[in-house]
Amino acid sequence: MKYIISSLLLFAGITSFAQSTKTINQSGNPLFPGWYADPEAAVFNNKYWIYPTYSAKYKEQVFLDAFSSDDLTNWKKHEHILDTAAIKWANKAMWAPAIVEKDKKYYLFFGANDIQSDNEVGGIGVAVSDKPEGPFKDHLGKPLVDKFHNGAQPIDQFVFKDKDGQYYLIYGGWRHCNIAKLNKDFTGFDPFDDGTIFKEITPDKYVEGPYMFIRNGKYYFMWSEGGWTGPDYSVAYAVGDSPFGPFKRVDKILKQDPTMATGAGHHSIIINQKKNKYYIIYHRRPLGDTNGNHRETCIEEMNFDAQGNILPVKITKEGVKAQKVK
Structure with a gap:
């Protein structure tokens, strides 16, 4: 009996070690x-950061959390880096953040209030902080974009830095x-040469969630x-050939796997230039x-063929191997 118990304990120890090793490396x-x-x-x-929507009913979406990691495997939660207490014009549906660092400041762009017409208060806002983990404060005291231009609802913002800065x-x-x-x-905004502010770059079958790199x-335009x-x-x-396109749809590269998960979409990309690694971060x-609000944040490696086409991404339970920024 002692031998059986000892064997079971040893097996449990080995199993636990295997699981912890996998957690560390995957x-x-x-x-x-x-x-x-x-x-x-x-x-x-030198840290990876993820800024997601808190997925809940609109009236409960009144804050944003962030997560940071040294290696893509162990994530630290930074709670309430921004909430509606700091954004007086926002009262619900705070979502789909985008962030950039400029001149030692961090600018967090976000959608709020899910406006359905030009007669409502809301749209795309900007918050600013000295640190990526916040706290962030309202940069303008009002939305940056609060109207429908070219039929686009002011949500799902992404900030793209071009080669010229x-x-x-x-x-x-x-x-x-x-754009x-x-x-x-x-x-x-600064106007374009023709005096316009907003140019439409909508590709075929576009719905929402733009991203560019x-x-x-x-120029790869994703949605x-x-x-x-x-x-x-x-x-x-x-x-x-430019951030203005024209963009002709190539293919779908991320979708559900009925054996794994459904609703795989609304993504962003991490590019590790030194390792030439591309990672797609998405929810499913x-x-x-x-x-409808039960969505989870996941990661997979994204690869290209010799012609530069993005290869279809297989969604997994394992995710990706540990990878330092440098």
Whole structure:
């Protein structure tokens, strides 16, 4: 009997060690507990950061949390880096953050109030902090974008820095996407040469959740398709020669796996330049879960073929291997 108990204890120890080793070396999916969606990823001060939507009913979406990691596997939660107490004009549906560092300040762009017309208060706001973990305060005291331009609902903002150092706001829901040239202090916009502020760059089948990056001189424009509460939420992309396109849809590269999870979409990208590694951060839904707000933040490696096409991403439970920034 003692031999059996000792053997069982030894086996349990070996199993525990194997699990802890896997935890250390593999991220696993989801990356952290809790319902979080629309993850914006960034690298600041040799740390990985994720800024997601707190996934709940709109009236409960009144704050944003952040998560940081040294290696993509162990994540530290930073609670309430921004909430509606700091944004007087926002009262619900604070979501889909985007963040950039400029001149030793961190600027957090966010959507609030889910406005349905130009007659409502809300849209895209900007908050600022001296640290990536906040706390953030309102940069303008009012929304940066509070109207519908070219049919785009003012949500799902992404801030893109071009090769020449110019920052652009790329945003839009309701199947329309705009690009606008941010001014130097992010308090507004500089007009384009033709005098316009918002240019539409909507590709075929675009719904929401834009993201852009440059690789080998080409501009990769990505977005989400399908309905955010449905199983077929997904990510597609196009490639262009400038941030204005034109962008012709190439293919869908991230979607549900009925054996793994559904509703895989609204993503961002981490690029480790030194290791030439690309990671896609996205949210998905547990199998069989019908609650629209039950979304989890996950990660996979993203690869390219010899022609520069993004290869289809396989969604997994394992996630990615541990990877330091440097």
